[in-house]
Amino acid sequence: MAEQLVELNVTGMHCNNCAMSIHKLLEKKGLHDVLVSFASEEVKFSTDDQSILPQIIKDIEGLGFKVVDEENIQPTPFYEKVENKFIFCAMFTAPLLLHMVFPWHFLHNPIVQLILCLPVFAVGCLHFGKSAYSSLKNGTPNMDVLIFVGSASAFIYSLVGTIEHLGGNYLFYETCATIITLVLLGNVFEKRSVNQTTSAVKDLMKFQQVNANRVINGSVEVISAKEVVSGDTLLVNEGDLVPVDGEILSGDALINEAMITGESIPVAKTKYDKVIGGTILQQGNIRIMATKVGSNSTLSQIIDLMKKAQAAKPPVQKLGDKVASIFVPVVILIALATFAITYLATDAGLQRSMMHAIAVLVISCPCAMGLATPTAVMVGLGRAAKNGILIKGGDTIEAVANTKYVLFDKTGTLTTGKFSIHDIKPEEGFTMEQIRGVIVAIEERSNHPIARSMVAELQSLTQQKVILRTVKEEKGLGMRAEDVDGNNYFLGTAKHKSLDNFNLTLYRNQVRMAQIAVDDTIKPDASGLIAQLKKDGIIPVLVSGDKKTRCATVATALGIDEVHPEMLPDDKLKVVDMYRKKGKTIMIGDGINDAPALTQADVGVSMNDASQIAIQSAKVILLNTDLQSVVKFLQISRHTLLTIKQNLFWAFAYNIIAIPVAALGFLNPMVGALAMAFSDVIVIGNSLRLKVKRVNR
Structure with missing residues (x-):
């Protein structure tokens, strides 16, 4: 039988010695993953035999403490x-x-x-x-x-x-x-x-104790957020707390996500956008479909962590x-x-x-x-959480002390992950207007991030688009299309070595129309972060899977001297190991390819919009994508220690x-x-x- 986590609420602990006595008792009983917190009055352990639970409770109470039911906690008697x-x-x-x-x-x-x-x-x-x-x-x-x-x-x-x-x-x-x-x-x-x-934890838990407006057959009923099930349609009005994680079905809103990200500026949300339980709807009215409820919600997972x-x-x-x-x-x-x-x-x-x-x-x-x-x-972790920094373990705080190197992934970490066109170089016989018209017509049929960015950038500059009959996407290569006049187009990855700075090429009937340089933009606060790290005596290092020239461009712009381009996941592991031998190393990344390196580093830091695997691998999650959170994390950790x-x-x-x-x-x-x-x-x-x-x- 698989082991199950047991959580008990235990009153009467007033210092760490009390917690230690319960901890020793449970270890003597052969229980695993024992966690005892006297401050939050919680005891957790894993067991594959639920039948021993009554005896465990009796033994804990035999030490002079009291196990209470969280759902029916009675007020402490006057005496x-x-x-x-x-x-x-x-x-x-x-x-x-x-x-x-x-x-x-x-x-x-x-x-x-x-x-x-x-x-x-x-x-x-x-x-x-x-x-x-x-x-x-x-x-x-x-x-x-x-x-x-x-x-x-x-x-x-x-x-x-x-x-x-x-x-x-x-x-x-x-x-x-x-x-x-x-x-x-x-x-x-x-x-x-x-x-x-x-x-800090108690403040977060208050956000869970709200009501929800559930829509059933056109009528609205008020229920506790705990009663919401996945798939329910909920109405959220201006001034309400969003009761659970969900996806907007209709409406527009400005939502204050400060309790999750530490960012006080409201975020605009519209249809299909995700919302997080516990955030405040400052302006507008929306209907959402509940997607994550109970222990699966973002807020519950943060509280548990x-x-x-x-x-x-x-x-x-x-x-x-x-x-x-x-x-x-x-x-x-x-x-x-x-x-x-x-x-x-x-x-x-x-x-x-x-x-x-x-x-x-x-x-x-x-x-x-x-x-x-x-x-x-507790206070240090609480302050970090209120600044949008989720630290998974108290031991992480000590690991941050005397950090010598901070290794950065490039895309999505130091750069926005939102792409822009740096340059378009037309070939002889083709005008810029022609090229823009073809690019917009082809790329608006694609969901790729680069395609969406290019369309958003060129849409307003394009007077006349080519009318296409068919468009086909070839994974890893690019887009093929045919217009109503029978012309064939290809827009995809540049293969020729002389086109190193131009990473996309556009062809018509196998004749090159243009070379296009597309890259994601550097985050505005990245240079400030690198400067602050250097001021604190920490050496920043760029470790990326991207091409050498683009890594060099970003590194030069930010003032990073040590660069490791074209790194596969295994290569990143070796680089992390190399730096760890020289001193304490932090790795900051956001992709699946960063997960092994995040685990291997002394402390792995993941961005909130990172892949789930990267978040699980990291010891620290930056709920706010503002890179100054990295500096704040280091400062809070240093002062906590x-x-x-x-x-x-x-x-x-x-x-x-x-x-x-x-x-x-x-x-x-x-x-x-x-x-x-x-x-x-x-x-x-x-x-x-x-x-x-x-x-x-």
């Missing part, structure tokens, strides 16, 4: 919301802290302090204790173990002091309550920040994950060592030794290391400095809890800067 837990705990913690400021005798009463602390400790046990126990049971202790051990130690120590009437020096109820309350506050900020990091990309780990994350996985046991050992050394080697006494150990536990933060990479990747490194540096530096400081007794456990609570927020906040940060530096 389970982390914001409400924080408010509840803060109400009891505040009076406990007041006794340190005001000399109110009843607040110093051990029983009063116990009564105030007990509700907070109960919430802490349910919130942190359950997660801590589940993580220990699974063999991947998380940060909640440290929080629970630290707060429980303070509570038990204080409880013993109360029962034994040992006096105020043994009462640390405020420490226990404050640790729990401050960490919950950190969780509140963390939750809100993480929600912002995944906003973005989710997979956010879950794909760059190599730089492996260090953070590795340290985070052994971090908790190491910190517990340091805390025990701190207690033992302080108690046995100094005269600090039991309470100070214990406070030092608790400070070590609550100030350490493995979550910061776990959050450092995924939050930056820089943000990851900044986050990891902070996470490691914070723990390396904070733990020894706490162990030496320079930090109160409450201050430690506050520092730990906000270390995650600092990491996420730095990642969120990517949303607005200037990247063109």
